[in-house]
Amino acid sequence: MKKILKTIALSTLSLYITTMLQADEFTQKDLDLWMAEYKSVVKEGRKVFTNPKLGTNTVTCNECHPNASNTHPETYPKFQKQLGKVATMAEMINWCIANPLEGKKMALDDPRMTALIAYITQERKGIKLDPGKH
């Protein structure tokens, strides 16, 4: 038993050292690149948010939600009485696409969905998370 523990300890240590040697630090260049990636998705999200072709009836998200206001992304997930369950914002976005926009719901990992969430959340930046709130 003692031997096994010793082996584990040793291998953990060696793993730690290897990782330390291999782990790269974030450079400013990395951070800039990732932020640029994020911002391009936010920008894409604004395009989807204002795209009359997202649904079938030319209605756009920003017709009712200028600057994504009153979407309260900070309150999700929450129990959505009208859906009868705890829902994420993506599910609520899909409800909006299916109803006011008379469109087809999209897959939850659809890049347009990611972009919409990025844009909506960015417009709410700085607001305290308050999941479950009504």
Added chain:
Amino acid sequence: MKRREFLKKTSILTAGTILPMSLIEVAFANEADGSKSGENFTFAVISDAHLQQIKGTKFVRNWDMGLKKAVAECNLMNPKPDFILFGGDLGQLGKAAEIDHGAEILSALNSPVKMMLGEHDYYLDLGEHWMNRFGDPYYSFDHKGVHIVVLNSILVDEKWTNKWKDPMERMQTMAGLDDPNGSPFMVGLQQRQWLKKDLENISKDTPIIVFSHSPLQKLYKGWNFWTDDAELVQDILKPFKKVNVIYAHVHQIQYNKIGNIAFNSVMSTAWPWPYPETYSQGTHYMPKMTIKMNRADPFFERDATGWQMIDVHSGRVDFNFQLPNNKNRTVAYNEKTEQPEDMEFQKEQIPPQTHY
């Protein structure tokens, strides 16, 4: 539900909500010598229908139903309103098809209709089709001792107006409330000069009602809840003792008082807009006295939309908001505090709804 059934159902429903209101006796002040200074009257405002063409004869159902409901309810008012003002934004992208579709729905109204122009009716063809159909975008008339002015407050500077190669691109940019490439509204010099002249021979005691699409006050520039030359227009109205400005565009209940000028906004029949403070990244100047509406329940598509009937008494206006799925509200002019106040909720905020 079929359309006919819907209309039948709304008729029954509205008879219930409107008839008691028609029994409201509006008192008006007698002069010291016992004579009456003016006659009370009622009118209605329907606004911001945003009829949106999908293709050919297909329009967005939801917005169509909002306007049709308001028209059906207005026709049930008893006594009949002296006139109905449409507050602008009949169409969404200023298309002839949208404006004609709106004119057809409004033609069912059985009271005289006055029209006001909104930016959604204007920025495609600079109002050409709208003006051919409805006439001048600014004018005045007298009604039962009140001088009534309708302004075109959605103009912007010529440089912006003329910089677009594609008129539809200009329209779409202006139609996006939050589009950063838009431009702030104004009444403009020409109309301000006209207004001065129009009011020249009006006694300072004559009550005035000014209709404008955008607020003639500065609330939030980001969404054009704003008129750039608001102060200059207010200056022209200042010498009159009783001025009421009624504006559209904001799709929500707002009211304010600046000097002798009482401000009231009207609802949209299409969809509600959030209050500017819900956008945490903007600076807004919402009037403190406004008791806000509840957040809309998107699952009930007429929630936080509506129209309003307005009693004019003693030269001041009382607003009766018809709000489907919400408690109707009355914002009336309180002669004691000399400001518009919600009859029920002024002292405390409306308790939040539990259904959103």
